[in-house]
Amino acid sequence: xxxxxxxVGLSCALRLLEAGHRVDVLARDLPLxxxxxxxxxIWYPYLAxxxxxxxxxxxxxxxxxxxxxxxxVDGVVMRRGxxxxxxxxxxxxxxxxxxxLDRVEPRAPYADAWSFETPVIDMPRYxxxxxxxxxxxxxxxxxxxxxxxxxxxxxxxxxxxxxRALAGDATTRPVRGQVVVVExxxxxxxxxxxxxxxxxxxxxxxxxxxxxxxxxxxxxxxWSRTPSPEVADDILRRASALVPDVAKARVLRHKVGLxxxxxxxxxxxxxxxxxxxxxIQRVRFNDRLxxxxxxxxxxxxxxxxxxxxxxxxxNAVRHxxxxxxxxxxVWVLAERPDGRLRLVVEDDGVGISDGPSANAGAGxxxxxxxxxxxxxxxxxxxxxxxxxxPSGTRVTxxxxxxxxxxx
Numbered sequence: 001x002x003x004x005x006x007x008v009g010l011s012c013a014l015r016l017l018e019a020g021h022r023v024d025v026l027a028r029d030l031p032l033x034x035x036x037x038x039x040x041x042i043w044y045p046y047l048a049x050x051x052x053x054x055x056x057x058x059x060x061x062x063x064x065x066x067x068x069x070x071x072x073v074d075g076v077v078m079r080r081g082x083x084x085x086x087x088x089x090x091x092x093x094x095x096x097x098x099x100x101l102d103r104v105e106p107r108a109p110y111a112d113a114w115s116f117e118t119p120v121i122d123m124p125r126y127x128x129x130x131x132x133x134x135x136x137x138x139x140x141x142x143x144x145x146x147x148x149x150x151x152x153x154x155x156x157x158x159x160x161x162x163x164r165a166l167a168g169d170a171t172t173r174p175v176r177g178q179v180v181v182v183e184x185x186x187x188x189x190x191x192x193x194x195x196x197x198x199x200x201x202x203x204x205x206x207x208x209x210x211x212x213x214x215x216x217x218x219x220x221x222x223w224s225r226t227p228s229p230e231v232a233d234d235i236l237r238r239a240s241a242l243v244p245d246v247a248k249a250r251v252l253r254h255k256v257g258l259x260x261x262x263x264x265x266x267x268x269x270x271x272x273x274x275x276x277x278x279x280i281q282r283v284r285f286n287d288r289l290x291x292x293x294x295x296x297x298x299x300x301x302x303x304x305x306x307x308x309x310x311x312x313x314x315n316a317v318r319h320x321x322x323x324x325x326x327x328x329x330v331w332v333l334a335e336r337p338d339g340r341l342r343l344v345v346e347d348d349g350v351g352i353s354d355g356p357s358a359n360a361g362a363g364x365x366x367x368x369x370x371x372x373x374x375x376x377x378x379x380x381x382x383x384x385x386x387x388x389x390p391s392g393t394r395v396t397x398x399x400x401x402x403x404x405x406x407x
Contacts, residue, residue, distance in 0.1 A: 001024050001025075001026060001154070002024070002025045002026070002155075002156045002158055003025075003026050003146065003155065003156065003158060003159045003162070004025075004034075004157070004158030004159040004160060004162065005025055005027035005029065005031045005034060005131075006029075006035060006036035006127075006160060007036040007039075007123070007126070007127065007130065008158045008160075009027065009156075009158035010025070010130040010131060011130065012156050013025050013134050013139050013156075016156075017134065017137040017138060021154075023134070023138075023139040023140075024139065024140045024142065025134065025140065025141045026142055026144045027141070027142075027143060028143065028144070029143075030143055031128070031130070031131050031141075032127060032128075034160075035258055035259060036127060037127060037255075037257075038123070038256065038257030039121075039123050040120075040179060040206040040213040040215055040216070041122070041126075041206075042118060042119070042120050042121075042206050043065060043118040043119040043120075045094045045097070052276055052280065055093070055094055055096055058094055058097040059097040061119075062098060062118070065121070066119060068119075073126070073129060074125045074126065074128070074129040075121055075122035075123070075126035075128075075129060076120075076121050076122075077209075078117050078118070078119060078120070079117065079118065079189060079190055080115065080118075080190075081115065081116070081118065081189045081190030081191060081192065082115045082189065082191055082192075083114045083115075083193070084106055084107070084112075084192070084194065084242075085106070085110060085112040085113065086111060086194045087111050087318075088111050088112045088323070089318055089322075090317075090318055090322045092114065093277075093281075093284075098116050098118065099117070100116060100117070101114055101115075102114065102116065103115075118190075120190060120207070120208065122208040122209060148165075148168075149166045149167055160259075161174055161258055161260045171262050171263050171264060172260050172263075173221055173261055173262070174221065174222060174258035174260070175218060175219065175220050175221075175258070175259045175261045176217065176218075176219035176220075176222035176223070176256060177216055177217055177218065177256070177257050178217045178219075178228065178231050178254070178255070179213050179214060179215040179216065179254070179255050179256075179257075180213075180214040180232050180235050180251060180253075180254055181211050181212070181213055181251070181252045181253045182212050182246065182249035182250060182251050182252060183211060183250045183252055184208070184209070184212055185212065185245050185249045186245075187205070187245070190204070190205065190206045190207060191204065191205045191243055192204045195238055202218065203215070203216065203238040203239060203242055204216055204239075205239050205243045205246060211252055214235050215235060215239075216235070217231060217235070218368065220261070220371065220372050221263075221375050221376075223258065225258065226256065227255070227256050236251075261306065263305060264303040264304060264305055264376075265303070265304065266300070266301060266303065267295070267300050267301070267304045267341070268300040270304055270307070270308060271293065271300065271309070271334065273309075273310055274293065274309050274332060275293060277314070278293075278313065278330065281317050285321070285327055287327075288321075288326065289327050289329070290328075290329040291329065291330050291331070292330075292331040293331075295332075295333070295335070296334065296335050296336060298336050298401075299334040299335050300334065301403050302334075302336070302341045302402065303403060303404070304341065304399065305372050305373065308397065309345065311368070312345045312366065312369070312395050312397070313330060313345055315366065316330045316345055316346075316347035316349065317330060317347075319349070319350075320347035320349025320393055321347055321349045323349065324349055328347060328348045328392070329347065330345070330346070330347045331345070331346045331347075332344070332345050333345075333346075336401055339401055340399070340400060341398065341399050341401045342398050344394065344396050346388050346392060346393070347388070347392045347393055348392040349391065349392050349393065350391070350392075351387050351388065351391050351392050351393055352385065352393050366385070366395070369397075373397075373399060376399075377399055380399070381399045382396070382398040382399075383395070383397050384396045
């Protein structure tokens with residue numbers, strides 16, 4: 001049995017059927033009612049870790065979607081597009097997953113840009129195709145509001161946020177995404193851009209056959225499925241700045257989807273991801289990068305927001321060490337002073353010009369991190385960015401020390 005009829009559930013069901021299994025798909029929401037139907041659905045590794053596994057998964061997914069596009073699967077096409085970045089960046093870690101990646105001249109106010117061809121999926125059409133394939137292969141698809149996961153020899157849980165009730169997983173939380181769908185106005189290439197002083201707000205304009213999807217938002221912990229007019233206006237403003245012809249396009253509809261995420265994990269899991277990331281970077285930097293990780297035993301058991309460290313460490317490598325021809329070092333410290341959890345990421349790279357500040361940015365990702373910490377802990381948290389003498393940057397994060405999910 002497969003529980004959940006979004007793109008993950010239907011894809012799992014189809015693969016199991018192709019392998020000769022009997023498959024019944026049970027779901028409260030039918031495919032076109034799921035979060036999957038809202039997605040702009042462009043292949044791009046976004047907030048996905050660990051990098052080695054994501055690169056392998058991404059390579060396989062890219063190849064499969066490229067095959068489907070070549071075979072004319074409904075809703076799947078290959079489109080070239082451009083990602084615009086606020087700062088000069090090294091080659092993305094997922095470069096091996098795509099056949100070609102070109103650095104192109106950015107336009108103001110951006111400092112860097114990458115162009116590549118990637119799968120773009122029109123999700124309503126693709127979900128219909130998947131549903132038909134599942135049924136044609138002998139599977140079943142039944143609307144059923146389950147109280148818990150069913151018993152059976154093999155149950156595949158693809159219920160997303162439904163896992164809170166079905167699997168008793170109270171740590172699963174929503175990340176709200178709102179999009180605006182406008183009429184197709186002759187756009188053939190997709191655009192993605194980092195917005196805000198720290199690149200914390202992703203903006204995208206993704207063309208499909210009959211329409212264009214504009215986004216995006218990334219609202220952690222927001223359960224509302226009602227489109228916000230103010231958010232829609234902001235999306236239209238950002239998308240029009242990115243692709244001016246958007247401003248003249250007729251709005252067709254507004255959609256909201258709730259993506260599942262896990263609020264907190266053990267710090268030891270985050271440290272493991274950081275170790276893997278830094279090991280990959282050391283290879284790519286040809287030993288121009290040295291690293292140091294130190295943590296106390298009690299700190300490693302603390303509950304922390306997922307991806308609390310990796311974006312900060314990535315900033316240190318990308319914006320601190322990469323610009324230096326001689327390379328440099330990155331250090332990570334986790335400790336528990338005075339009953340709180342303190343995380344420190346330091347580098348001896350090019351540094352920042354500002355003095356210590358709880359509001360200064362040190363690159364892409366800190367804005368989103370601050371928003372998540374404020375949502376989870378209110379004022380009981382701190383993110384400070386400061387110069388490190390004689391060179392480099394120090395980022396200090398402090399949050400309450402907890403080892404259980406009880407607040």
